[in-house]
Each structure stands twice: as C-alpha cells, then as structure tokens.
Amino acid sequence: ELQGIADIAIEHDLIVVTDEVYEHLAFDGLEHIPLATLPGMRDRTLTASSGGKTFNTTGWKVGWLTGPAALVAAARTAKQYLTYVSSGPFQPAIAAGLRLPDSYFTGIATDLQSKRDRLCDGLVEAGFEVFRPQGTYFVTVDIRGLRPDGDGMAFCRELPALCKVVAIPNQVFYTDPRRGRHLVRFAFSKRLDVLDEAVSRLKTLAS
Incomplete structure (x- = not known):
C-alpha cells in the first residue's frame, strides 16, 4: 500500500503529508515504515508526529514536522x-522524552500489545466481532451481534447508562457515515484492572 502511494506521488509529482503519530505503537513484531524512507519519497514527504x-x-x-527544509x-x-504558539511550557x-533510550519506545509497544x-479477548467473550489492531491503542468492533440494527451512534449514546462504559461511534470518521454505522471503538490505553472491569460490565449487555 505504501509503495502504491509512493508510485502515484512520484508519477504525478505530488507532495505527501503523512500522519505518523502511532509510529512507536506497532504490534505483533511489525515495524513502522515511514513513507519518506521509500525510494523517491524523501524530498516530497512532510511527516507529522506527536x-x-x-x-x-x-x-x-x-x-x-520533519521533511525537506x-x-x-x-x-x-x-x-x-x-496559532502563534502551542503549549510552550x-x-x-x-x-x-524524545531523548529517552530506545528501550522506552519498545517497552510502550510491548505494554500496549x-x-x-486483554481487551480484545474480553470483547469477543462479551459478544462483539473484534477487529484486532496491529497498531494504535483503539480497537474497533462490530456491534451487530449485540445490537442487530447496527446503530452505532445510538449504541454509544446508550452505553454509559446501560453499563457505565464509553465507546466512540466510528461513523463520525467516515465521509459516508452509513459505511461505519455498525462499528464502534474502545481504547485500551488503561490499567489492566480498568479493562477487566469494562469487559465485565459489557458482558451484561448479552444477559
């Protein structure tokens, strides 16, 4: 996929802006590949991180930002x-933080994996179809096993009252919201005991 983007950019002499804020959060032995490292892309790529x-x-x-001057x-x-300045202090x-040793950056990926x-296994047990991510700290699920109408927006609005858990409807990230209507996401950047408690509460939805 990256090579395909690079080929198009080179063919049409495009400048590419990449969002690589999850560069250190890759799982399952996978390695993040910056687009700028592909042949012909260094001088046409502006990389944003955070x-x-x-x-x-x-x-x-x-x-x-990193890229050509x-x-x-x-x-x-x-x-x-x-904005003239952002969060100066x-x-x-x-x-x-950027001067921390490499062990810090590999450690956060191991911890998050x-x-x-833990959360993905629990969500499966709770009745969701789970799309296990290979990066980031969000997991997307299909809610139709628990809510046949697949209304993710309504599901997320009702969830806090039903079991005191919060999720985000994926449809807000879609140009055509209908395509993501049945999908919601949960964050797993929490303590293990918090994740376990969330799963325990979500399991009550099937009862």
Missing part, C-alpha cells in the same frame, strides 16, 4: 497565522 500518543500527553498538543518552512509559515518536556490482547 508526543500525545508516545508519551500519553494528548492534552498537551505538542507535535513536530523548504517544505517545513512553508508549513511553518502557514502555521504561524493559525510543555515543549521542553516533550524534547526530554498485552493490553490490546
């Missing part, structure tokens, strides 16, 4: 007219 996912600091809103300068020029903290497996 400390939010890697350091559990999503509220800080600190990220960065001219592309970074162009993006910086546009950005300064949108937090930037040194993120910089310190175990949490992914």
Whole structure:
C-alpha cells in the first residue's frame, strides 16, 4: 500500500503529508515504515508526529514536522497565522522524552500489545466481532451481534447508562457515515484492572 502511494506521488509529482503519530505503537513484531524512507519519497514527504500518543500527553498538543527544509518552512509559515504558539511550557518536556533510550519506545509497544490482547479477548467473550489492531491503542468492533440494527451512534449514546462504559461511534470518521454505522471503538490505553472491569460490565449487555 505504501509503495502504491509512493508510485502515484512520484508519477504525478505530488507532495505527501503523512500522519505518523502511532509510529512507536506497532504490534505483533511489525515495524513502522515511514513513507519518506521509500525510494523517491524523501524530498516530497512532510511527516507529522506527536508526543500525545508516545508519551500519553494528548492534552498537551505538542507535535513536530520533519521533511525537506523548504517544505517545513512553508508549513511553518502557514502555521504561524493559525496559532502563534502551542503549549510552550510543555515543549521542553516533550524534547526530554524524545531523548529517552530506545528501550522506552519498545517497552510502550510491548505494554500496549498485552493490553490490546486483554481487551480484545474480553470483547469477543462479551459478544462483539473484534477487529484486532496491529497498531494504535483503539480497537474497533462490530456491534451487530449485540445490537442487530447496527446503530452505532445510538449504541454509544446508550452505553454509559446501560453499563457505565464509553465507546466512540466510528461513523463520525467516515465521509459516508452509513459505511461505519455498525462499528464502534474502545481504547485500551488503561490499567489492566480498568479493562477487566469494562469487559465485565459489557458482558451484561448479552444477559
């Protein structure tokens, strides 16, 4: 898939902007491949990343761009007219995090993979069809085994009252919401005891 994107970009002389905030959260022995590392892509790729996912600091809103100097300068020029500065006091903290040893970055992937497996296994037991992710810290499920009408938006609105668990309807991420209507997602970036309690509550939906 990446090579296909690269081929199109090169053929049509395109600039590619990539969102690689999950670069350190790859599971099952898989390795993240930056698009900029493919032949012919280094000089036409602007890569965005963030400390939010890697350091559990999503509220800080600190990220960065890497790429050819001219592309970074162009993006910086546009950005300064949108927000002058973002989370200034937090930037040194993120910089310190980026200097952590490689063991930190491999460790967070290992930890999250175990949490992914814990939640995914529990969601299967609760009656969902589970799409086990190979990256990120969200898992998507098909709710139709528990809610035949597949109304994910209604399901997510009712879920807190039914069992005090929160999910996000995937349809909000679709251009055509109907295609994601039956899908919702849960986060597994939580303590194991929290995940276990969530699964226990979700199992009551089938009773």
